[in-house]
Amino acid sequence: MAGEEGACGVCGTAAKLRCGGCSNVHYCCRDHQRKHWAQHREECRPIKQIESAQDGRYLVASRDLAAGQLVLNESPVVCGPTGTCFPLCLGCHSAITDLEAFRCPGCFWPMCSPECHQKDLHAKECGILAQDVKRVGPPTSLGVTPRYDMILVLRCLLLREANPTIWDRLMTMESHVDARREQQEPYHMAGVRFLTEVLNCGFDADTVHRVRGIMITNCINIRGPKGEHLRGIYPNIALLNHSCLPNLTIRSDVNNALYIRTAVAIKKGDPLVFSYTPPEEPLWERQFDFQNVYFFSCKCRRCGDPTELGTHYSSPRCPKCPEKFLEPRDGVDAPWKCPECGEKRESQEIKDEAERHVKDIDERCSSAGEVESFLTGITRTFHDSHYVWVTAAQASLRVLKNDTSLAALKLQQEIWRRLMGIYQLFEPGLTRRRGVSLFQLSMVETRVAQTQRAEGELTPPAYIAALARILRQLDDRHSAAERRLAPGRRRGRGSPSRRELIRYSLRCIMSGDSEVGIGGHASECAWLRVRSQRGSERDPGSTTHTVLPPRSPAGN
Numbered sequence: 367m368a369g370e371e372g373a374c375g376v377c378g379t380a381a382k383l384r385c386g387g388c389s390n391v392h393y394c395c396r397d398h399q400r401k402h403w404a405q406h407r408e409e410c411r412p413i414k415q416i417e418s419a420q421d422g423r424y425l426v427a428s429r430d431l432a433a434g435q436l437v438l439n440e441s442p443v444v445c446g447p448t449g450t451c452f453p454l455c456l457g458c459h460s461a462i463t464d465l466e467a468f469r470c471p472g473c474f475w476p477m478c479s480p481e482c483h484q485k486d487l488h489a490k491e492c493g494i495l496a497q498d499v500k501r502v503g504p505p506t507s508l509g510v511t512p513r514y515d516m517i518l519v520l521r522c523l524l525l526r527e528a529n530p531t532i533w534d535r536l537m538t539m540e541s542h543v544d545a546r547r548e549q550q551e552p553y554h555m556a557g558v559r560f561l562t563e564v565l566n567c568g569f570d571a572d573t574v575h576r577v578r579g580i581m582i583t584n585c586i587n588i589r590g591p592k593g594e595h596l597r598g599i600y601p602n603i604a605l606l607n608h609s610c611l612p613n614l615t616i617r618s619d620v621n622n623a624l625y626i627r628t629a630v631a632i633k634k635g636d637p638l639v640f641s642y643t644p645p646e647e648p649l650w651e652r653q654f655d656f657q658n659v660y661f662f663s664c665k666c667r668r669c670g671d672p673t674e675l676g677t678h679y680s681s682p683r684c685p686k687c688p689e690k691f692l693e694p695r696d697g698v699d700a701p702w703k704c705p706e707c708g709e710k711r712e713s714q715e716i717k718d719e720a721e722r723h724v725k726d727i728d729e730r731c732s733s734a735g736e737v738e739s740f741l742t743g744i745t746r747t748f749h750d751s752h753y754v755w756v757t758a759a760q761a762s763l764r765v766l767k768n769d770t771s772l773a774a775l776k777l778q779q780e781i782w783r784r785l786m787g788i789y790q791l792f793e794p795g796l797t798r799r800r801g802v803s804l805f806q807l808s809m810v811e812t813r814v815a816q817t818q819r820a821e822g823e824l825t826p827p828a829y830i831a832a833l834a835r836i837l838r839q840l841d842d843r844h845s846a847a848e849r850r851l852a853p854g855r856r857r858g859r860g861s862p863s864r865r866e867l868i869r870y871s872l873r874c875i876m877s878g879d880s881e882v883g884i885g886g887h888a889s890e891c892a893w894l895r896v897r898s899q900r901g902s903e904r905d906p907g908s909t910t911h912t913v914l915p916p917r918s919p920a921g922n
């Protein structure tokens with residue numbers, strides 16, 4: 367590949383030829399390019415690291431990339447339990463089902479067998495954990511516990527001796543240590559005290575604060591092969607910045623390696639980004655996490671638009687002019703205003719109202735008969751792309767799953783179409799969620815046609831035409847619903863066809879790998895703590911922020 371001039375990666379002379387894989391290295395001739403390959407192949411990735419005062423270090427595409435391309439794959443340099451988890455074995459990470467079956471003779475932490483306590487993974491930390499003579503660390507029940515939070519910090523600290531190269535790399539990573547100290551988040555503080563006061567881990571409190579900060583800022587939560595809640599540090603992947611409109615997908619394999627692919631076509635020089643939070647969270651939840659866990663404010667196109675790309679995803683209707691929606695023009699925590707009449711409401715009221723509706727969903731949406739009126743009722747207060755509507759729609763699909771009446775099938779079809787439109791906006795391209803939704807939509811559409819034929823609503827030619835339309839639709843790049851939500855969008859350019867999307871999702875599901883969920887970046891523990899401080903604690907067993915095993919968006 368030729369282009370602007372640089373210095374040859376082998377001899378340093380002026381060179382125009384560039385590596386076709388990454389575009390990052392120049393060569394003066396083919397011979398030098400071939401010679402360099404043995405060394406370069408390890409680092410040949412279509413990514414480039416850059417830095418800015420506002421965004422820190424981040425990765426951009428070093429050449430134009432098509433959708434579905436692998437841009438980075440990496441194994442964790444250190445891996446361990448998430449901040450809150452069910453008890454698991456520190457030797458192999460398997461779930462512990464009987465606390466007393468086997469305890470490590472050195473440190474008293476529950477393990478699955480004597481072989482596990484001798485494994486390398488545990489051997490080094492065992493000596494330090496054994497200093498906890500009063501046994502304040504080991505879990506005392508089989509429930510979810512925060513006691514494992516410090517295990518990964520300890521494993522990171524032990525790298526200073528065990529692998530100085532990785533330790534040096536860890537020390538270059540963002541920690542937000544000063545902000546975290548100031549924040550005095552209770553679990554952070556308790557963890558640092560445990561490692562420096564209960565145990566003598568050999569490190570001063572400053573280093574432990576910093577290492578835990580590095581962990582919270584950079585860890586990716588994954589699901590182990592048996593569904594274990596784990597997290598790991600992947601130094602290159604940790605350089606990816608966040609956007610609520612991600613252009614990447616992340617998946618894991620059974621060895622906890624991660625694979626980053628492009629979800630959409632990406633231009634050379636564009637930032638490579640994924641979402642640290644689940645895209646279905648409302649604006650205030652996302653912004654809270656960015657400010658309190660990651661210490662930045664998101665300026666993506668979605669957060670910067672008070673209508674969230676025309677969806678009014680977090681806005682209620684204006685009480686005075688119900689065709690309009692209140693908007694957070696002065697920031698998410700300031701009063702929200704109607705752009706038409708200027709009517710204002712406090713942001714807390716807006717959040718509380720939405721949460722009240724979400725709490726009602728399971729109670730008021732428990733039978734197929736209730737679903738339609740409930741969903742219609744919601745639209746009196748919110749837009750039909752609002753997060754309350756999306757949450758209710760996903761719950762409704764679970765309720766409607768076993769109802770084979772034509773009315774229920776048509777309702778499912780309408781809900782899947784609408785959800786596809788919203789997912790297309792917030793998670794565009796080749797994402798498993800879109801693929802699974804499209805698959806479900808096509809199945810439901812087929813069942814609608816079959817039922818209509820069986821009930822005599824469709825003649826044989828009309829039935830064949832309906833099936834042909836469903837197949838044709840799979841080659842269309844955006845559904846009618848998607849175009850309705852994003853009217854300006856140019857049809858299909860650079861994005862995968864719907865058939866490709868389904869093929870992609872099925873491949874993911876059949877190969878048994880897991881998707882790094884949305885927001886897998888955070889430590890569960892941090893989320894839980896910070897959230898509990900603001901009084902809206904999640905179910906500690908929630909897997910929302912972890913790498914989930916294959917499942918459909920509606921949880922089917």
Ligand SMILES: C[S@@+](CC[C@H](N)C(=O)[O-])C[C@H]1O[C@@H](n2cnc3c(N)ncnc32)[C@H](O)[C@@H]1O
Nearest residue numbers: 421422423540583584604605606607608660662
């Ligand atoms: C996993 S690190 C990403 C790499 C990081 N930028 C660095 O310089 O090491 C996460 C941190 O990056 C920064 N960051 C991530 N996404 C950002 C964004 N969209 N805008 C500004 N800063 C961002 C925040 O400081 C966040 O805590």
